[in-house]
Amino acid sequence: MDRKAAFEEKLRALIKEKGQNAAIFPTTQRDQMITDILRIQSDGPKSVRDYNLKNQYGVLKIGEENQLIRLGKNDAIRCIASIEEMFD
Template sequence: MDRKAVFEEKLRALIKEKGQNGTIFPTSQRDQMITDILRIQSDGPKSARDYNLKNRYGVLKIGEENKLIRLGKNEAIRCIASIEE
């Protein structure tokens, strides 16, 4: 096995192990989160999930593309990449 195949196998194992508790998202789930956060920013949070998303994540617009970022206490910006990226 070459390095890329080993890396991808370990990544798949990590994703399977983490399940819903991880921060590794498929592209469809990441895009849905971006849509939800934009809705929350315009309409306001309406549920506990909305409040959690609002406090944990933000959307950074770069050009025409929206990026999901993890909010933190310090000034560092952490972009969330999808599995496919």
């Protein structure tokens, strides 16, 4: 078994163990969250989910690419990587 396959197997086990509390997202879900946050920033929040997204996550534009970041009480910026980007 090569290193990437072993890594992906351990990552899948971790995600399965975490369940709903996981902050590990597939690329499609992360991109959808970025789209939703950009919509919320322009139109304003309209639902409870919108308020939760607005308070927990933000979008940081680096060059031409938008990165999902986790907002916190301190000034540390934590970028959210997708499952597919974890090994690279």
